[in-house]
Amino acid sequence: xxxxxxxxxxxxxxxxxxxxxxxxxxxxxxxxxxxxxxxxxxxxxxxxxxxxxxxxxxxxxxxxxxxxxxxxxxxxxxxxxxxxxxxxxxxxxxxxxxxxxxxxxxxxxxxxxxxxxxxxxxxxxxxxxxxxxxxxxxxxxxxxxxxxxx
Amino acid sequence: xxxxxxxxxxxxxxxxxxxxxxxxxxxxxxxxxxxxxxxxxxxxxxxxxxxxxxxxxxxxxxxxxxxxxxxxxxxxxxxxxxxxxxxxxxxxxxxxxxxxxxxxxxxxxxxxxxxxxxxxxxxxxxxxxxxxxxxxxxxxxxxxxxxxxxxxxxxxxxxxxxxxxxxxxxxxxxxxxxxxxxxxxxxxxxxxxxxxxxxxxxxxxxxxxxxxxxxxxxxxxxxxxxxxxxxxxxxxxxxxxxxxxxxxxxxxxxxxxxxxxxxxxxxxxxxxxxxxxxxxxxxxxxx
Numbered sequence: 001x002x003x004x005x006x007x008x009x010x011x012x013x014x015x016x017x018x019x020x021x022x023x024x025x026x027x028x029x030x031x032x033x034x035x036x037x038x039x040x041x042x043x044x045x046x047x048x049x050x051x052x053x054x055x056x057x058x059x060x061x062x063x064x065x066x067x068x069x070x071x072x073x074x075x076x077x078x079x080x081x082x083x084x085x086x087x088x089x090x091x092x093x094x095x096x097x098x099x100x101x102x103x104x105x106x107x108x109x110x111x112x113x114x115x116x117x118x119x120x121x122x123x124x125x126x127x128x129x130x131x132x133x134x135x136x137x138x139x140x141x142x143x144x145x146x147x148x149x150x
Numbered sequence: 151x152x153x154x155x156x157x158x159x160x161x162x163x164x165x166x167x168x169x170x171x172x173x174x175x176x177x178x179x180x181x182x183x184x185x186x187x188x189x190x191x192x193x194x195x196x197x198x199x200x201x202x203x204x205x206x207x208x209x210x211x212x213x214x215x216x217x218x219x220x221x222x223x224x225x226x227x228x229x230x231x232x233x234x235x236x237x238x239x240x241x242x243x244x245x246x247x248x249x250x251x252x253x254x255x256x257x258x259x260x261x262x263x264x265x266x267x268x269x270x271x272x273x274x275x276x277x278x279x280x281x282x283x284x285x286x287x288x289x290x291x292x293x294x295x296x297x298x299x300x301x302x303x304x305x306x307x308x309x310x311x312x313x314x315x316x317x318x319x320x321x322x323x324x325x326x327x328x329x330x331x332x333x334x335x336x337x338x339x340x341x342x343x344x345x346x347x348x349x350x351x352x353x354x355x356x357x358x359x360x361x362x363x364x365x366x367x368x369x370x371x372x373x374x375x376x377x378x379x380x381x382x383x384x385x386x387x388x389x390x391x392x393x394x395x396x397x398x399x400x401x402x403x404x405x406x407x408x409x410x411x412x413x414x415x416x417x418x419x420x421x422x423x424x425x426x427x428x429x430x431x432x433x434x435x436x437x
Contacts, residue, residue: 077262085264085266091379103264106266119270126264126267130264137262138255
C-alpha cells in the first residue's frame with residue numbers, strides 16, 4: 001500500500017521518492033531474517049564481554065556484529081534479489097525514464113514492444129548476475145545451519 | 151548512559167512501526183471520504199463501499215470482477231499447490247546421498263528468484279512454446295503454482311525434519327504398511343505445516359502482482375492488485391482505497407485465522423502452544 005502514502009508533489013520522478021518507496025516495501029524482508037539471526041545468538045558471549053569490561057557499544061561492535069555477520073549478508077541478499085526484479089514501485093512512484101531500473105526495461109520489452117528478444121536477453125543477464133548472489137546466499141545459510149547444528 | 155541508549159532504540163522501533171502503518175491507515179481512512187478526492191478529506195460516508203449504485207466497490211462490475219478473479223485464483227492455487235507441495239517435500243526428504251543437496255537447492259530456488267524472472271520466463275514459455283496454455287486464468291494459475299510451490303516445500307520439509315523418522319519406523323514395526331504409516335502417522339503430524347503453508351500461499355497469491363500481470367490476458371483475468379495498479383494513475387476514486395482495504399483485510403483475516411488454528415492445534419496435541427509458536431510456523435523462524 002506504499003502507493004498512497006507518498007501522495008505529495010514529489011511524485012514527479014524524484015529518485016529519493018523511489019528509494020524511499022523501495023525501502024518501505026522491502027525493509028520487513030530484511031528485519032525478519034535478521035531478527036531470527038539475532039535470536040539465535042549466544043547471548044552468554046555478550047554477557048561475558050560486558051563482564052570483562054566492554055561497554056555496551058564495544059560489546060555490540062566486537063561481539064554482536066561479528067557473530068551476526070553471516071545473517072546480515074544473507075538478509076541483504078534476500079532483499080536484493082526481489083528488488084532487482086522490481087519495476088512496479090518505480091512505475092507507481094515516478095514513471096520517469098531517469099529513475100528506471102532493469103526491471104522496467106524487461107517489462108517494457110516483453111509487454112509493450114515488438115522486441116521481446118531484448119527483454120529475454122535482459123532476463124538472462126539479470127539471472128546470471130543474481131545466480132552469483134544466490135549461490136553466495138545458499139552457501140552462507142548452509143554454513144550457518146552447520147554452525148548451529150554443531 | 152545505558153538507559154538513554156535503550157530508549158533511543160525503542161524510539162527507532164516505534165518510529166518504524168508508525169512509519170510503516172501510517173500510509174496504510176491513511177489509505178483506509180480515505181476510503182470513507184465523502185468526496186471524489188483521495189487526498190482532501192470531505193466528510194465521512196460509505197458511498198464508495200456500498201451506497202453508490204455504480205462506483206462503489208461492491209457494485210462496480212469491474213471491481214467485482216477483480217475481486218472474484220482474485221479469490222478464484224487464490225483458492226485454485228491452494229487446491230493445486232498444497233497436495234503437490236506436501237508430496238514433493240516428502241519425496242525430496244527421502245532422497246539420500248549426493249543428490250539430496252541438489253534437489254533441496256532446486257526446490258527452494260524459486261523462493262529467492264525474483265518474480266520478474268519467473269514471470270518473464272513463463273510468459274515466453276506460454277506464448278512461444280506451450281501455446282496450448284492460453285494467457286489468462288490457466289497461465290496465471292500455473293504461474294502462481296510454480297512460484298508458491300517452493301514455500302510449501304520449504305515449510306513442510308522443516309516440519310518433516312523436526313518430526314524425524316522414528317514415528318514412522320515405530321508404525322512400520324507395529325505392522326503398518328508403508329502407505330498406512332504415511333496416512334495415519336506422518337500426514338496427521340504434518341498438519342501445522344500444512345496450515346502454515348495455506349496461510350503463506352494465500353497471502354502470496356492474493357497480492358501477487360508481477361506474475362499475475364505478466365500472464366494476464368486483459369480485463370477478464372484482472373485481479374485486485376492489477377486493478378489497483380492500472381487505475382491508480384488515472385482518475386481514481388476512494389473506491390480504489392476501499393478495494394485496497396479489502397485486499398489488506400483478506401490477507402490479515404487469513405493470517406489471524408491461520409494463527410489461531412495453529413495455536414489451538416498445538417495446544418490440543420501437547421506441543422508448545424501459543425501464538426508465538428504459531429507465528430514461528432508461518433514465518434519459518436526458529437525460537
